[in-house]
Amino acid sequence: MEVSRIRALRGPNLWSRRTALEAIVSCTEAERAIAGIPGFEARLRARFPAIGLLQPAGQERSVSMARALGLATLGLQSQAGCPVTFVRTVPTLEAGIYQVVVEYTEEEVGRLALKFALELCRAAEHDTPFDLDAALAQLRDLDEDVRIGPSTGSIVQAGVQRGIPFRRLTQGSLIQFGWGKKQRRIQAAEMDRSSAIAEAIAQDKELTKTLLHAAGVPVPEGRPVEDAEDAWAAAQEIGAPVVVKPRDGNQGKGVAVNISTREQVLAAYAVAEKYGSAVLVERYIPGHDFRLLVVGSTLVAASRRDPPQVFGDAVHTIRELVDEVNKDPRRGEGHATSLTKIRLDDIAIATLAKAGYTPDSIPPKGALVILRNNANLSTGGTATDVTDEVHPEFAAHAIAAARTVGLDICGVDIVAGTVIKPLESQGGAIVEVNAAPGLRMHLAPSYGKPRAVGEAVIADMFAPEDDGRIPVVAVAGTNGKTTTVRLIAHLQGVNGHLVGMTNSDGVYIGQQRIDVGDCSGPRSARNVLLHPDVDAAVFETARGGILREGLGFDRCDVAVVTNIGMGDHLGLNFISTVEDLAVVKRVIVENVAPTGTAVLNATDPNVANMADSCPGSVIFFSNDRQHTLITTQRAKNQRVVYRDGQAIVAARGAEEQRIALADIPLTYDGAIDFQVENAMAAIAAAWALGLDWQVIRRGLASFVNDAQTAPGRFNRFEFRGATIFADYGHNPDAIQALVRAIERMPAKRRSVVISGAGDRRDVDICRQTEILGTAFDQVVLYEDQCQRGREDGEVLALLRQGLAGATRAQDVREIRGEFLAIDTAMDELGAGDLCLILVDQVEEALAHIEQRIAADCAISAAMRQPAGQSVAH
Numbered sequence: 001m002e003v004s005r006i007r008a009l010r011g012p013n014l015w016s017r018r019t020a021l022e023a024i025v026s027c028t029e030a031e032r033a034i035a036g037i038p039g040f041e042a043r044l045r046a047r048f049p050a051i052g053l054l055q056p057a058g059q060e061r062s063v064s065m066a067r068a069l070g071l072a073t074l075g076l077q078s079q080a081g082c083p084v085t086f087v088r089t090v091p092t093l094e095a096g097i098y099q100v101v102v103e104y105t106e107e108e109v110g111r112l113a114l115k116f117a118l119e120l121c122r123a124a125e126h127d128t129p130f131d132l133d134a135a136l137a138q139l140r141d142l143d144e145d146v147r148i149g150p151s152t153g154s155i156v157q158a159g160v161q162r163g164i165p166f167r168r169l170t171q172g173s174l175i176q177f178g179w180g181k182k183q184r185r186i187q188a189a190e191m192d193r194s195s196a197i198a199e200a201i202a203q204d205k206e207l208t209k210t211l212l213h214a215a216g217v218p219v220p221e222g223r224p225v226e227d228a229e230d231a232w233a234a235a236q237e238i239g240a241p242v243v244v245k246p247r248d249g250n251q252g253k254g255v256a257v258n259i260s261t262r263e264q265v266l267a268a269y270a271v272a273e274k275y276g277s278a279v280l281v282e283r284y285i286p287g288h289d290f291r292l293l294v295v296g297s298t299l300v301a302a303s304r305r306d307p308p309q310v311f312g313d314a315v316h317t318i319r320e321l322v323d324e325v326n327k328d329p330r331r332g333e334g335h336a337t338s339l340t341k342i343r344l345d346d347i348a349i350a351t352l353a354k355a356g357y358t359p360d361s362i363p364p365k366g367a368l369v370i371l372r373n374n375a376n377l378s379t380g381g382t383a384t385d386v387t388d389e390v391h392p393e394f395a396a397h398a399i400a401a402a403r404t405v406g407l408d409i410c411g412v413d414i415v416a417g418t419v420i421k422p423l424e425s426q427g428g429a430i431v432e433v434n435a436a437p438g439l440r441m442h443l444a445p446s447y448g449k450p451r452a453v454g455e456a457v458i459a460d461m462f463a464p465e466d467d468g469r470i471p472v473v474a475v476a477g478t479n480g481k482t483t484t485v486r487l488i489a490h491l492q493g494v495n496g497h498l499v500g501m502t503n504s505d506g507v508y509i510g511q512q513r514i515d516v517g518d519c520s521g522p523r524s525a526r527n528v529l530l531h532p533d534v535d536a537a538v539f540e541t542a543r544g545g546i547l548r549e550g551l552g553f554d555r556c557d558v559a560v561v562t563n564i565g566m567g568d569h570l571g572l573n574f575i576s577t578v579e580d581l582a583v584v585k586r587v588i589v590e591n592v593a594p595t596g597t598a599v600l601n602a603t604d605p606n607v608a609n610m611a612d613s614c615p616g617s618v619i620f621f622s623n624d625r626q627h628t629l630i631t632t633q634r635a636k637n638q639r640v641v642y643r644d645g646q647a648i649v650a651a652r653g654a655e656e657q658r659i660a661l662a663d664i665p666l667t668y669d670g671a672i673d674f675q676v677e678n679a680m681a682a683i684a685a686a687w688a689l690g691l692d693w694q695v696i697r698r699g700l701a702s703f704v705n706d707a708q709t710a711p712g713r714f715n716r717f718e719f720r721g722a723t724i725f726a727d728y729g730h731n732p733d734a735i736q737a738l739v740r741a742i743e744r745m746p747a748k749r750r751s752v753v754i755s756g757a758g759d760r761r762d763v764d765i766c767r768q769t770e771i772l773g774t775a776f777d778q779v780v781l782y783e784d785q786c787q788r789g790r791e792d793g794e795v796l797a798l799l800r801q802g803l804a805g806a807t808r809a810q811d812v813r814e815i816r817g818e819f820l821a822i823d824t825a826m827d828e829l830g831a832g833d834l835c836l837i838l839v840d841q842v843e844e845a846l847a848h849i850e851q852r853i854a855a856d857c858a859i860s861a862a863m864r865q866p867a868g869q870s871v872a873h
Contacts, residue, residue, distance in 0.1 A: 001065050001125075002026050003118060008107050011522055012591045013550035014584055015101045018086050021073075021110045023100045025066040032096055033062035037125065044068060044124035048132055051075045064089065065121055066098035072117035073102045073110070080139035082109060092574045099574065109143045149173060150338065151189045151439035154454030162458055164468040165554050167526070177461065178468025179553075180500065180534035184461045190436040191408040191461065198406030202435040203248045205280055208405060215404045217397055218429040220415075222282030228269040234281035235265050241284040243431075244268035246276025256347075257373040258284050264354075271347065285415040285429050289375040290386070292395065292412045293442055293453060294402040296460040299395040301442035301451035302387045302419060308342040308371045308380030312363025318352065319344060319359040322371070330444070331380075338444035342380035348372055383441030385448025386419050393422040401430050409457060411437025470529075471497075472553055473538045473685055474588040477562030477607075478581075479734045480678045481520075481540045483705070483713045484562060487666065487682035489538040491699035495691050497536035500528035504540060504728075505711055505842070509533070521545030525552030543575070543584050551591060558688045559588040559614070560599040560681050564606040565733030582606040592616045597688035599681055602629040602640075619688060621680040623673060625649070641684045646670055648680055650687055657693050659683070664700045671744050674737040675705075675714065707850065712842040714741070719853050721831025723747070726839050726846055730757055732767040738836060739775045747834035751778035753825045754838045755818065756799055758790035765795060766802035773806025776836070778828070781814045782821035784840045819848050826852055 005024040013020065034040050034054070041054060051071055055063045067089040074087040086103035104110025116135040123130035148156060152173040159166050159177050167176045173188040185192040190199070201207055209219045221238055224247060225231040235242045240260035246253070254275030256268035265281075272279045293301040310321035322342050325331070331339040342348070344359050348371045352358060355370065363369050375381040394416075402410035416428025423429070442451040462468055471492070475485045482503045489501040493510070501508040502524040507515035509531055515524065520542035528537050529552070541551070564582045575581055589598045589610045601607040602620035608629055611618045620629050621641040633640045637653040648664070650657040661670035664679050679700065686696045707715040712728035723745070729738050742750065752772050756765040772779060781799050783792070796814055803812055815821035818840050825835050826849075839845035 001028070001031050001069065001118070001121060003069075003114070006111065006114065007548060008104075008110075009101075009550040010107075011550035011552055012554065012587060014546065014587060015088055016086050016103070017554075017591065018103045019105070019107070019550075020086065020101050020103050021107075021114060023069075023102075023114060025069060025098045025100050027065050027096045027098065029096065031065040031125075034065055034068060035062055037065075039127075040065075040124055043127055044072075044121070047124055047130045048072060048075065048120055050079055064091070064098060065125070066100050069114075069117050069121050070100040070102050072120050073100075073114045076113040076116055076120075076135065076139060077102075077104065077109060080109070080113070080136050080143055082106070082139075082143060106143055106146050108146050109139055112142055113139060144332070146171060148175075149188070150443060151437075152186065154439055154443050155186055155189070155457045156454075158452070158454035158458040159468075161455075162462070162467060164458065164462060165529075167530075176530065177458075179472070179529040180470040180531055180537065181498075182466070182468045182470055182535075183530075183532060184468065186457070186461075188436045189409050189439055189457070191457070194408045194435065195406060199435045201405050202407060202410075202433050205245070205247050205432060206278075208433050211404050212401055212430060212433070215400060217401050217404065218423055220282040220285055220429045220431060222280055224278050225269070225281050228266045231269040231279060231281050232262050232265045235260075238281065238283045243280075243282045243284050244272050245280055245282070246272045247278040247280050248276045255374045258286075267350065282431070285427070285431070287415045287417045287426070287428055290414045290416060290419055291383070291437070291441060292390070292398040292414060293437060293439070293451075294399050294407075294410045294412060295453070295456045296408060297399055297403065298456070298460075299390065299398055300387075300456040301385070301453050302390045302395075303383040303441045303445055303448075304386050304419075305375035305377070305441065306382050306384070307373060307375045308348075308382075310342075310363075310369050310371070312365055312367035312369060314362065314365040317360045317362050318357060318369055318371075321363075321369070322359075330446075338440050339382065339446065340378055340380050342371055344371070377438060377441050382446035385442070385445040385451065387442075387449070387451055390419045391421055394419050397423050397430065401433050405433050407433070407435055408460065409437065410434065469557075470534065471536045471558075471689055472529075472556040473558040473560065473689070474541045474551070474553075474556040475539065475560040475562070475681075475685075476541045476543075476546075476585040476588050477560075477601075478565035478731065479729070479737060480562040480674060480681070481542075483666070483675070483678045483710055484560060484681045484685075485538050485540045486710050486713075487678060487700075487703055488560075488685045489536075490703045491682060491686045491691060491696055492536045492538070492689070494699035494702065495695045498533055500531055500534035500537045502528060502539045504542070518542075522549045522552030529553065541588050543581065546584055546587050547575070551587065553591075555591045555593045555596070556588060557593055557596040558599060558685045559592045559596070560685050561585055561589065561601065561607045561610060562677065562681055563601050563604045563733070565731060578606060582610070586610045586613055589614050597685075599684040599688060601677070601681070602627050602633075617688075619684040621677070621684050623677060623680075639684070639687065641680045641687070643670075643676055643680070648676070648683060650683055659697060659700065663697065664703075666700070666703055666705050672714065672741040674741065707846040711846055712839055714738070715846065717849055717853060719826060719856065720829055722829035722833040722835060724826070724829075724835045724837060724849065726837045726849060728842055729838055731760070732764055732771060735768045735771045735838075739771055742834065742836055743775060745834060746832075748830070748832040749778070750776045750834050750836075751780065751825050751828070752776040752836045752838070753780045753782065753821050754799065755782045755784045755821075755840055756795045757784060757840075758795055762798055765798040769799045769802030770805065773803045773809045776809050778811040778825070779803060779806075779809045779813070780821045780825045781812065782818050783816060784818070818845060822848060823852065 003023050007022045009020045070087045070089045077084045082105045084103040088101045090099045120130050164177050177184045212219050225234050241258045243257045245255040254272040289305045291303050326341040331341045398412040401412050411434035413432040417426045439453050442453045475481050485503045489499045492499045502519045504518045504520050506513045507519045507524050520540040522545050525539045590613045594615045596616040598614040599619045602622040619639040623643045625642040625644050630640050639652045641650045646661050648659045661667050667675045715726045717724040
């Protein structure tokens with residue numbers, strides 16, 4: 001068994017809405033049915049007992065080793081703690097070749113699990129060892145390293161429950177919520193609107209104290225010190241006991257509390273200076289350590305934190321007691337678990353020494369042994385929720401501290417006897433204000449109720465009715481996608497939106513193109529959604545991107561499918577039939593929002609059948625007003641768009657909007673059927689988005705389909721009295737639509753310039769010239785700049801083959817080079833002729849045509865000038 005290709009499907013895809021790995025797996029003849037490999041399943045289960053059933057009960061079809069690979073990949077992730085459930089194995093038309101699709105939550109973990117699963121299957125096949133424990137340990141470690149931590153994860157989960165889309169921007173905890181203009185960002189438990197100044201203040205504990213004192217918030221007496229002796233002097237000034245801590249530390253690192261002697265102060269200073277730029281000495285305030293979480297201007301959670309501790313049993317040493325406590329599955333090494341393991345480090349040993357213990361001491365039964373004087377969870381402390389007990393005045397001081405520093409999410413550390421009384425009445429004080437506070441103690445306290453702090457953060461970032469989304473339209477189909485995308489974007493622009501648009505020409509933000517090339521895939525869509533100014537998006541959604549990576553968004557408001565035709569890369573990526581292709585294009589319809597709409601071509605059965613897969617509503621469109629789906633849909637009081645003579649009608653029940661084709665320049669007064677269909681699709685999409693009909697009419701009338709605004713989409717030129725159309729049609733269906741349009745236009749003589757894309761099937765390349773040979777007098781063949789895997793001359797031979805039965809084309813020429821082919825056809829044009837140029841290098845070819853026309857005009861103007869005069873330029 002070999003794995004030849006692995007793709008990460010990072011968005012909704014052909015198989016599911018989940019993120020997944022898709023592997024192409026080849027099996028030998030023996031591996032296509034593991035029942036025929038003696039002892040394989042028993043050996044596999046011996047190495048991985050949790051793999052589950054390889055063959056569901058009652059299934060008679062033989063199970064391949066590719067199926068075992070998929071189940072092992074899923075099972076290894078699950079055993080490592082990843083919440084995954086989806087796996088599918090699909091045989092392709094090629095014998096022994098399978099598509100194995102396995103869900104992942106973290107891509108790196110999924111890829112490593114697939115690697116181990118392949119090793120596991122091979123070990124079972126050849127009866128060699130496989131170290132399951134080592135593999136699972138490596139997967140768990142990697143998962144802990146790369147997955148979002150619990151604090152950030154709680155906010156992400158709250159956003160998901162609200163339907164707010166999110167994207168992880170780094171391997172760390174930088175997360176974007178929402179799209180375009182509505183986006184917000186967090187990093188760990190810190191919002192984008194918290195200023196760097198506020199964070200800097202929070203890190204400077206002395207400055208924080210100064211500001212809080214000025215605001216009337218109780219803080220402990222103390223000052224910064226310059227060296228160890230100055231620390232002892234400050235301790236004497238303040239009066240023992242004292243706290244020694246770094247001026248700009250975090251997570252309790254380097255903090256020593258309740259110390260009194262000179263030796264203790266000097267030792268504490270030596271530790272504290274390692275963790276900060278300066279050291280503070282403050283009055284020690286007896287009492288409990290409380291952490292209050294303030295979000296915005298609201299106290300959302302409060303915990304009492306207790307230092308790491310064990311209780312003696314008169315049998316075990318302190319070291320053994322600590323080991324026993326650390327067996328709690330809630331305790332881990334980092335921040336990924338709700339609690340952190342207790343460490344017997346130098347600080348813990350020094351703390352024990354103060355109480356007369358060493359790590360190997362056996363404390364009396366019931367004796368409380370404190371291993372640290374600070375209660376941070378990151379050093380092994382525990383937390384008890386006290387949110388419901390906090391006195392309003394106590395809470396008011398915490399909120400005032402957060403607002404004074406300027407933090408939107410703030411962890412306020414308070415030392416006091418209790419939270420049920422006002423702070424001043426018990427001599428308590430605020431000892432620290434923390435930016436990006438840990439949320440673990442509130443999400444999963446050691447004792448008491450968990451608090452919905454993630455929901456509180458999301459509620460502060462987004463209003464109750466705001467899901468952070470901008471209108472998203474996805475357009476798929478074989479032909480007409482780019483023109484439909486451009487027209488929908490234009491209509492939204494007329495409505496006042498700054499539209500982000502992707503298509504096969506590039507990425508556009510408003511009128512500015514920010515990327516060039518075929519940008520109809522998911523990466524370009526994601527980039528548009530990252531743009532901070534965009535308030536609407538329209539995406540051309542190509543087959544290749546869906547197969548390669550899935551969609552670039554989780555759902556769309558409108559999905560438009562124009563048509564499904566032959567020749568759209570059939571034979572590639574195991575998509576062999578039009579029905580296969582329809583399943584791929586259907587992905588955008590399956591991922592319409594429940595409140596959204598699918599716009600479907602009623603005349604194309606493969607498209608119309610997608611209606612059953614749409615979670616939202618459907619608008620059918622058709623050139624045939626009497627089509628069964630149109631009449632039935634309208635009878636149900638559902639929306640339809642259809643052609644009625646020289647008008648396009650949008651109707652629901654008895655209500656109608658009628659738009660004359662003469663008012664839609666794109667359609668050439670209705671002469672070009674495929675442009676009428678594109679216009680109907682765009683009108684339906686605009687209607688689904690709720691655009692005003694006056695805006696739609698104005699947008700249709702002002703849309704220009706020239707080489708600048710829609711390059712390669714039936715662009716018209718005039719040359720020497722002849723008409724030239726340039727188009728990027730590159731499959732039989734597109735060619736057929738172009739021929740129907742051309743045949744309606746009068747012409748003395750018709751010529752066509754064409755090549756063929758090498759990555760099409762032979763039959764599709766031949767079919768193009770079969771169609772053209774019946775409609776044009778002259779055919780000029782040229783070879784694409786890129787042959788896409790074909791040998792030189794191979795495509796031209798197939799195009800010639802297609803012309804073998806031509807009923808009209810008698811003048812056929814072969815030209816090496818696209819521009820030379822264009823020149824050859826243009827040189828022979830006369831008044832009243834018509835020429836169709838099927839371009840390959842779209843922008844370069846259009847520029848070449850325009851240059852030829854400009855040069856010809858200049859020559860004609862010069863010839864018209866009287867002798868001795870020059871033409872002004």
